[in-house]
Amino acid sequence: MAAPQDLRIRALQCLVETDPARKAAAVAALASDARAGLCTLDAQAELAAAAGIPGRPLKPELVPPRLVGRRSMATLEGRAMLVHALAHIEFNAVNLALDAVWRFAGMPAQYYSDWLRVADEEALHFSLLDAHLRALGSHYGEYPAHGSLWEMVEKTSGDVLARMALVPRTMEARGLDANPALRAKLAQAGDQDAANILDIILRDEIGHVEVGNRWYGYLCRQRGLEPRATYAELTVQYKAPVMRGPFNLEARRQAGFTEEELDDLCYSVGRISNPPEE
Secondary structure: OOOOEEHHHHHHHHHHOOOHHHHHHHHHHHHHHHHOOOEEOOOOOOOOOOOOOOOOOOOOOEOOHHHOOOOOOOOHHHHHHHHHHHHHHHHHHHHHHHHHHHHOOOOOHHHHHHHHHHHHHHHHHHHHHHHHHHHOOOOOOOOOEOOHHHHHHHHOOOOHHHHHHHHHHHHHHHHHHHHHHHHHHHHHOOOHHHHHHHHHHHHHHHHHHHHHHHHHHHHHHHHOOOHHHHHHHHHHHOOOOOOOOOOOHHHHHHOOOOHHHHHHHHHHOOOOOOOOOO
């Protein structure tokens, strides 16, 4: 039997893999080995960043969000463009989860297990969407995409608290809000297979945002910080995107947001008339 391999080192190896299919397979293998007890974990090791983070194929071309293109549901190509955009989000989500595993030392073992599970589920999401793209006569890389999710990953690479606050709790939580409307569009256009994939994604993404919420809370307690005030400060410091409704409040509740945090969110976009009480 081969000697156990460090989970964080293997996560970094997965991260720099450029081929999406091989990356997804490598993540699935790592998650399986970890569940079987075949991986060691050195949580204290300060690992050196490898070249080529994140590993990604030459296509899709990355452009500003405004240049990605319209996605009309009236045509097969329009539906393929939307599924392609979703696949790109999930591919980036695989990378961000792997980055959370290898980059941040000194966290409890459960932190690394949680983010490896997230990476495994995100890889499944990507694979489902990629297969559906091919069924639509397209493939991942055919259309331009944007890199705003990974940009926030890079911004927060120096602080795990900022990463938990602004990637899962902010960028990924936006997916909870967007999912129902996108699912409805695809179902109305007759693409029930894509709608079913979005059901799987929403179910799992609630859990992914919950992981971010839970570890953000842990880090705030560890550092003696008040979570709501700290989050507000971090959004300014790191120039996080402004949140826009409508919000999927029930999904956010399931993901661990408090009622006070939801009030803050709604008030920030003018959906309630009075600020929440402290």
